[in-house]
Amino acid sequence: MFQIEIDGRECEADQGSTILEVARRNGINIPTLCHHDGLTPYGACRLCIVEVTQRGRSRLESSCTRPAEDGMVIRTNTEQIRECRALIAELLLARCPSSARIQAISQELGVTKTRFSPLNEDCILCGLCVRACQDAIGASAISFMNRGMERKVSTPFDIDSDVCVGCGACAQVCPTGAIKIEDVGDRRYVRYFNTELELLRCSECGRPFTTKRRKTQLAAKQPLPDDLLCLCQTCRRKRLASSLRTYVR
Ligand code: SF4
Ligand code: FES
Incomplete structure (x- = not known):
């Protein structure tokens, strides 16, 4: 067991857990679309991005695929993250404009319309x-x-x-x-x-x-x-x- 910090809170993590799993265990909500608890993480949609700071460097990474490591500092809801998620939602909405689930998740992220031309696909390649x-x-x-x-x-x-x-x-x-x-x-x-x-x-x-x-x-x-x-x-x-x-x- 080791500690990581998520949104200012000290959270206990174990070897092999992903950041998403630790966050959820601690009641911290991170939006996901291509994640399923029973299936291997794939990291396709990128909606679950978080900011990971380690050894003085910060990067945006998908929390469903990134294993937690001792001493990590995670932020899940900065302005930059919200902007990235909104952009991803716009792209998904352009790809599958008639999907109720995509519309709902976009709305949760504050996106009701997209600036991109509709592709009218039915698959978002989430795998x-x-x-x-x-x-x-x-x-x-x-x-x-x-x-x-x-x-x-x-x-x-x-x-x-x-x-x-x-x-x-x-x-x-x-x-x-x-x-x-x-x-x-x-x-x-x-x-x-x-x-x-x-x-x-x-x-x-x-x-x-x-x-x-x-x-x-x-x-x-x-x-x-x-x-x-x-x-x-x-x-x-x-x-x-x-x-x-x-x-x-
Ligand atoms: S058909 Fe496309 S959107 Fe549906 S589960 Fe498969 S990859 Fe995901
Ligand atoms: S939930 Fe889709 S990349 Fe993590």
């Missing part, structure tokens, strides 16, 4: 979907492609992914709502990634509830009996409750 697919699901079905203006998130060669399990984690974490999961009959469509999967029906109630590939992936990871994996959450809960009742009777 949350890529990290969720890789870190949380272990599928690595999508990744960043191309460079510069052409940079985007996609499946290899932009075609139907044969490793996507259709879990929907990418859509859940996407801050702009670019990715949508659509179930039609026995098919699940992840159109943003040109991917289509077969749905599995619950063996009890007959409702489609997951994809066949997701079930296969879970079966390989979890020691659950196959008949439980073929049940939707509601039927699985009912089945477990009734087994428990029989057991305690």
Whole structure:
């Protein structure tokens, strides 16, 4: 354990914690957009910048990626930082003007309109979907492609992914709502990634509830009996409750 100073307060930090984590543990709010507690930090949006002073030198750094170090002095809300965050918000707003989340976060930073021409994109390249697919699901079905203006998130060669399990984690974490999961009959469509999967029906109630590939992936990871994996959450809960009742009777 060691001490760092954030906005004039002495805060305890441990090896490996980021500045953002220490600040949050101490109730100090720093805006973030591309950060998710369960995923590897990536430092894409730069909204979480703070001023870090160490050995007499000050720099602006992203607090979600910067590990805390003994004796650091951090300031999270100077005029320069507010101006930088406002500029970033303007750029994000120009990139994705119709995203409700971008509008909301910009407003929180005092930005209601942008001086830049609208690009009308739906993706801010935050990489949350890529990290969720890789870190949380272990599928690595999508990744960043191309460079510069052409940079985007996609499946290899932009075609139907044969490793996507259709879990929907990418859509859940996407801050702009670019990715949508659509179930039609026995098919699940992840159109943003040109991917289509077969749905599995619950063996009890007959409702489609997951994809066949997701079930296969879970079966390989979890020691659950196959008949439980073929049940939707509601039927699985009912089945477990009734087994428990029989057991305690
Ligand atoms: S699709 Fe969504 S989650 Fe993925 S990089 Fe773009 S904005 Fe982020
Ligand atoms: S939250 Fe730190 S760079 Fe996006």
